[in-house]
Amino acid sequence: MNMGTGDTTASTWIWYPGDFEIRLHEKMSVKRRARDVMYPAYWRLDRHYSNVKFRYTYDLPLEEQITIAAEGTFSLYLDGKDNYRYGDSVMTLPAGRHEIMVSVFNDAEVPALFIEGANIRTDSTWEATSYQNEWMMAGSWTFDSLNNRPSMFSLSVTPQEPISEEMREGYPLLDFGRETFGYLRFHDLKGIGTVRIYYGESLAEALSPEECYSMDRIEAVEAAGQAKDGIYTLTEGKAFRYVWIHADPGVTWDQVSMLYEFVPVTYQGAFHCSDPKLNEIYEMSLYTLHLNTREFFLDGIKRDRWVWSGDAYQAYLMNYYSFFDLDVTRRTLIALRGKDPIVMHMNTILDYSLYWFVSLYDYYLYTGDSAFIRQYYSRALTLMDFCLNQRNEEGFLEGRPQDWVFVDWADFENTGAVSTIQILLVRSLEAMSVFASLMGDESGATTYRELAADTKEKTLHFFWDNVKGGLLHHRVSGVTQPLMTKHASMFAMTYGYLTQAQRDRVVSDVLLNPEVPQIRTPYMRFHELAVLCEGGSHDLVREEILSYWGGMIALGATTFWEEYDPSLEEDGHYGMYGVTFGKSLCHAWGAGPIYIFGKYFLGVMPTSPGYETYRVEPYLGGLVHMKGTVPMGKGKVSLEMEPSKITVESTYGQGVLIINSTVSPECSQAEVRQIGQNRYELIIEAGSRYTIAYRM
Numbered sequence: 001m002n003m004g005t006g007d008t009t010a011s012t013w014i015w016y017p018g019d020f021e022i023r024l025h026e027k028m029s030v031k032r033r034a035r036d037v038m039y040p041a042y043w044r045l046d047r048h049y050s051n052v053k054f055r056y057t058y059d060l061p062l063e064e065q066i067t068i069a070a071e072g073t074f075s076l077y078l079d080g081k082d083n084y085r086y087g088d089s090v091m092t093l094p095a096g097r098h099e100i101m102v103s104v105f106n107d108a109e110v111p112a113l114f115i116e117g118a119n120i121r122t123d124s125t126w127e128a129t130s131y132q133n134e135w136m137m138a139g140s141w142t143f144d145s146l147n148n149r150p151s152m153f154s155l156s157v158t159p160q161e162p163i164s165e166e167m168r169e170g171y172p173l174l175d176f177g178r179e180t181f182g183y184l185r186f187h188d189l190k191g192i193g194t195v196r197i198y199y200g201e202s203l204a205e206a207l208s209p210e211e212c213y214s215m216d217r218i219e220a221v222e223a224a225g226q227a228k229d230g231i232y233t234l235t236e237g238k239a240f241r242y243v244w245i246h247a248d249p250g251v252t253w254d255q256v257s258m259l260y261e262f263v264p265v266t267y268q269g270a271f272h273c274s275d276p277k278l279n280e281i282y283e284m285s286l287y288t289l290h291l292n293t294r295e296f297f298l299d300g301i302k303r304d305r306w307v308w309s310g311d312a313y314q315a316y317l318m319n320y321y322s323f324f325d326l327d328v329t330r331r332t333l334i335a336l337r338g339k340d341p342i343v344m345h346m347n348t349i350l351d352y353s354l355y356w357f358v359s360l361y362d363y364y365l366y367t368g369d370s371a372f373i374r375q376y377y378s379r380a381l382t383l384m385d386f387c388l389n390q391r392n393e394e395g396f397l398e399g400r401p402q403d404w405v406f407v408d409w410a411d412f413e414n415t416g417a418v419s420t421i422q423i424l425l426v427r428s429l430e431a432m433s434v435f436a437s438l439m440g441d442e443s444g445a446t447t448y449r450e451l452a453a454d455t456k457e458k459t460l461h462f463f464w465d466n467v468k469g470g471l472l473h474h475r476v477s478g479v480t481q482p483l484m485t486k487h488a489s490m491f492a493m494t495y496g497y498l499t500q501a502q503r504d505r506v507v508s509d510v511l512l513n514p515e516v517p518q519i520r521t522p523y524m525r526f527h528e529l530a531v532l533c534e535g536g537s538h539d540l541v542r543e544e545i546l547s548y549w550g551g552m553i554a555l556g557a558t559t560f561w562e563e564y565d566p567s568l569e570e571d572g573h574y575g576m577y578g579v580t581f582g583k584s585l586c587h588a589w590g591a592g593p594i595y596i597f598g599k600y601f602l603g604v605m606p607t608s609p610g611y612e613t614y615r616v617e618p619y620l621g622g623l624v625h626m627k628g629t630v631p632m633g634k635g636k637v638s639l640e641m642e643p644s645k646i647t648v649e650s651t652y653g654q655g656v657l658i659i660n661s662t663v664s665p666e667c668s669q670a671e672v673r674q675i676g677q678n679r680y681e682l683i684i685e686a687g688s689r690y691t692i693a694y695r696m
Contacts, residue, residue, distance in 0.1 A: 010121070011144065012123050012140045012144050014113050015139045015140070016129075016136070017136050017138065018339075022339065023047070024335065025295075026045045028305070028307070029306060033214065035213065035214070041306050044343070050105060051111070052130055053102065055102075057097070058098060064120060065092045065117060066120050067116050067146075068113075068114070069113075069146050071113075071149055072105050072106025074087065074104045122138075125137070126138040155262060155294060157259040162175055163177040168207065174245070176258065179287075179291065181261055182260040183237050183238075184238070184243060184256060185258055190253070192248075194248050194251075195223070195245065195246070197216040197244075198244045199214040200212055203242050206241075206243060207244055220251045239300075239301035262290065263295075268322065269628070270629040271597040273627075277553075278542070284549075284557075286322055286591070288586055290323075293328055297319070299588055301586050303584050309355045310352045310523070312588075313359045314588065314589050314592065314595070315591075316332075316359050316362060317599075318588075318595045320598075320631070322598075322631075326369075330363075333356070349406045350403045353386075357383075358424065361435075364438075365609055366611070369610075373438050377436075380432060394458070394462075397422060398416060398421075407421075407487055408524045417476075418473065418474045419488035420485075427491070429448045429449075464502070468509060468510070469506065470505065470516075473485045486511060486517070487524060507531075522561070522562070522587070525592065526592035529596050532544075552590075560591060561583060561590055562576065562583050598630050604639070610653075617660075618641050619660075626641055633652075636652070637649070645691065652686050654684065659692060660679055661694035
């Protein structure tokens with residue numbers, strides 16, 4: 001329980017923890033449209049608890065008047081005297097020590113409470129229960145006034161105009177210049193008749209009324225009647241660059257514009273280098289990620305507009321090197337986890353449940369927010385129990401018939417025990433060990449740590465192929481199959497499970513081996529490029545980014561795609577899933593260069609939670625010059641590098657700059673110490689700036 005302290009913190013709306021995010025996710029998950037018909041998510045959508053109780057203990061020298069508001073119906077009572085309840089919006093609390101209880105019911109929106117007084121105010125120190133014998137710290141965010149209620153949450157909007165308009169087959173075709181998302185607007189719409197609107201991420205899609213993925217239809221008279229200040233705004237947002245408008249004769253308007261809808265984020269990360277094309281790729285990656293940073297981290301803004309755990313895993317990492325927006329991160333983690341009981345994996349995908357654990361650990365590493373881990377630890381426990389119950393007699397995790405074992409869009413079978421799944425399970429168990437320690441459960445921490453070590457040992461024993469130099473793909477009925485794929489070896493290398501000799505073999509014999517099935521999507525290319533950087537192949541990664549992401553730009557991309565196959569021609573690039581324009585041309589996982597440039601070229605990464613300590617190991621990777629900034633939550637680190645000089649500056653934590661140099665580096669501001677052949681280190685203190693002379 002908590003005591004009123006008389007501080008000056010503003011009141012905020014509070015709710016049962018996670019329910020605001022879960023309700024928002026439910027609403028978001030049914031917004032998808034396929035040719036203007038609802039296409040809801042095909043997994044269970046959890047709901048908020050409709051009946052919630054809040055409590056708070058105060059101690060006041062004088063009585064105090066408070067105002068009370070609720071999203072739903074409420075009743076307040078003191079000190080357990082539930083036969084004396086209050087339902088008025090204003091009441092006077094007696095002096096002394098008392099316990100407030102408030103019950104709120106709402107079956108349409110999240111039950112939420114707002115109390116404001118001189119000393120007594122709702123905030124995150126209140127507790128909440130769903131009447132299941134649990135009391136938890138109440139959820140809250142930035143809803144801090146009576147008129148700013150949780151149910152009123154919406155994204156920001158700003159007007160945008162098309163950059164050009166031309167007639168095609170007698171109908172106006174609008175080009176907004178680049179991919180965008182929002183609501184089309186008709187100014188001074190008049191006449192009687194129907195207006196049909198065909199949207200396109202590409203020109204070809206907008207000009208295909210029979211095949212375009214998104215479309216709208218409005219009746220001019222009805223729309224004009226709903227106009228405000230002469231402007232009719234469509235009610236559903238769409239992703240598009242081009243819009244082709246077919247109107248019946250006699251229907252007119254002065255102009256068409258749009259309201260661009262977005263989450264306001266601060267671009268805290270930065271990267272600029274001597275290659276203009278890489279700079280363009282970086283900026284386009286930022287824009288791609290920003291468009292998909294909405295209520296949650298979405299996969300894409302046109303087709304699914306859903307929250308996928310595997311997609312989000314990468315978006316979180318990109319976010320830590322760009323916006324460092326923790327509100328969207330936390331909302332996404334909470335929404336994906338949902339509620340108990342668990343009967344199906346996240347998004348129906350086995351690997352996506354495991355990505356949630358890894359994502360939660362990454363959140364703790366980059367932020368140091370142990371309170372968030374503690375608040376959702378119980379849900380991590382039940383999810384891990386659910387996963388562990390699917391192990392076979394050898395102790396390997398397998399998919400059930402109703403599970404989708406995804407791994408990647410590739411032409412191979414994911415039957416039996418898939419090695420990638422086992423590596424992700426090991427990492428998830430390691431994460432659970434850390435979480436248990438934060439909870440003070442050292443017995444649980446030891447159990448998870450030992451299970452992780454045992455699973456890792458068995459996985460390497462049964463799947464590592466010394467001849468092929470990597471982890472084989474899967475094991476069926478106790479027999480490891482000969483198929484070699486890249487994925488498990490990549491994750492094992494990323495998580496530090498391989499010896500140096502094995503790491504070298506993975507790079508040369510698996511990743512760079514044309515006989516091993518190649519990766520086609522930015523989704524797994526994200527991990528592939530990271531691992532190549534881990535192996536020191538920065539030059540190769542730079543060339544690959546120029547070729548792969550640069551290839552999309554050469555085809556007219558203004559945001560990065562869900563998949564890119566250079567062998568396709570013309571409009572063939574736009575199809576996927578058997579749908580002519582089914583491919584997402586603005587997909588969050590296409591923004592991977594943000595992460596690659598921040599972590600592996602600028603070389604910044606936390607080595608303890610919340611960047612209390614961190615490492616900076618920059619690589620030019622064939623560039624002549626680069627500079628950039630990486631946000632650290634409570635501060636930032638900035639770096640500039642050329643072949644003979646490095647300048648680094650930090651505002652938080654204590655870092656270690658690793659310098660790879662053929663001569664002993666020189667720095668007048670700090671000591672440079674040799675740590676290996678052609679490797680040196682310098683301690684970075686917060687608030688200091690260092691310039692180091694070195695030689696590549």
